[in-house]
Amino acid sequence: MEISKYWLMLLLCTWLGETLVTACPKGCICQHYNVDCRGQNLTEIPTDIPISTRILHIEGNRIRELTEESFQNLENLDILGLGGNEIMTLKKSPFQKLIKLTHLYLDNNLLTGDDFKSATFMGLDALVVMNLSHNPIATLNDGSFQFEYLTSLQTLDLSYNDLQHISPNAFTDIHQLTTLYLNDNHLDDITHIFKGLKKLQTLNCSSNQITMIGKGDMYDLRDLQFFDIGTNKLSVIEEDAFSELQKLTFLDLRENRLTTVPTDNLKYLSSLVILDLDTNPIKEITTGAVPIPSLEDLFINNMPVLSTIKNGSFAQLKNLQRAFIANNPKLSNIHPSAFNVTPSKDSAMSTIDLRNNSLRTLDKTLLNWNSMHEIQVGANPWNCDCNIEWMIESLPDDQSHFQYDLKCDAPKRLLGQLVQSLESEDFICPVAPITAYMGGMITSIVVISIVALVAIVGFIIFKCRYRFKCCFTRPGDYHRVMYDIYDAMEPEGVIVTPASEYKDKIIAKNERKSLKDAVEV
16 A cells, blocks of 8 residues: 555656646747747736746737736746837836846837836846847936846846936946946936946947036946947047046047047046047047057048148057058048157057048058058059159068059059059159259359359459559550550440549549650650
8 A cells, every 4th residue: 555655646746747847838939947938929928837947038929018927936037038029018016026037138118117116126136137228218217227126237238219318316226237238329418327337347328419428427437448439429528537437448439529539538548458539520630649558459430521640649559559540531641650650669550451541642651561460551542653662662462452452543644553563663753843943043043153253253363464464564555555444444325433433533644644754755
């Protein structure tokens, strides 16, 4: 009898175990601790989900609300996917039984945020990741995410919503947050909304309407490493706004309205490795514009009005490895000392992209070209004169991309020809008009000087000969010689000058003396 009871109990336990393991909602797939009910046109959470389930996927259904009864007996859930439903309402505390849940996905629903009350996320003490992206959430008020219940939350995704306003204290209580996605919303003001997020490391605010970063807006973000505020309307970064961001390694400022490089704020970013300034209306990169010795990657592409990169613009970038300065239609001048590179100085630079600018020439001393691994300089209107002959001699032979897009735009005789197909004698620098003019002037001055010198010397010789003849002539011949000279020097019609009158007096005196001498004889 005892043996019969033993076998009966064994069979019962086996049957119950198989039932618990094999029980699965209709249309779903159950495997081990994973239940997949995606795309089953469900309008509510199935009630027969095995209690041992750890991963539950209910994405792509038609569920509209979650209640306190939705997840009864699912205390072992670790990951819950509810994305792609029609959820509009979160009644009371629908997650209060999910005490082990670490990942909650509510993306692509119809949540507006109006239902976010103090008890909405009750029970989610273990939650690490919450995805609320792609919902029509428009406003987050103070205390929307209560520290009391989200004590472990590290990642919060609010991207692709309709967020227009976030109260300054909306995130104050989620002190463990390390990653926050606010990208692709309609935010225009971020004043003090990051208050209290002292452990935040990743912040994405891209694709909003933000116009300004205030002095104290980033004050608590001392651990921030990744900051993307690209594709906004940012035109003002107040002084010292980045003063606490010494750990920042990535900064994306692309597609904003900055007219100058924010040098005064960049100087604080002592750990920055990547800086993206693409697509800003910056006209020139000034001397010392990027004072970040730690920087390795620099992006200055697609700037519609950038024309000049000045002397020493990147002189402080001692660790720069890659510079992307392409697709700037007005960029025609890069100073030879923009990178402050010298042949004797080791350079970390390995990649330079200067494609599709308006560069007509490029100085040989700009970079240590022979140490580069990748060089892109095509699609520029190159003036193939003696100033770029060095490119054929110095650039690496294995740069095959030169064969297709490194072409001459001038002079006319070389228009469209590949630069590397030219010979040394093709690279001619014509004499500049001003140089020719100066050369002509110098020649004229030399000729005139020689003529003047000859005239002066001739005059001096003439005077000396005249005086010599006067000293040794006979008294009777004196008048004749002087008269002849005078007669020759005073042609008819010449106006008498004071110098001529003086000469007449001398001649008259000599004539009287000669007459007296003749009478005495």
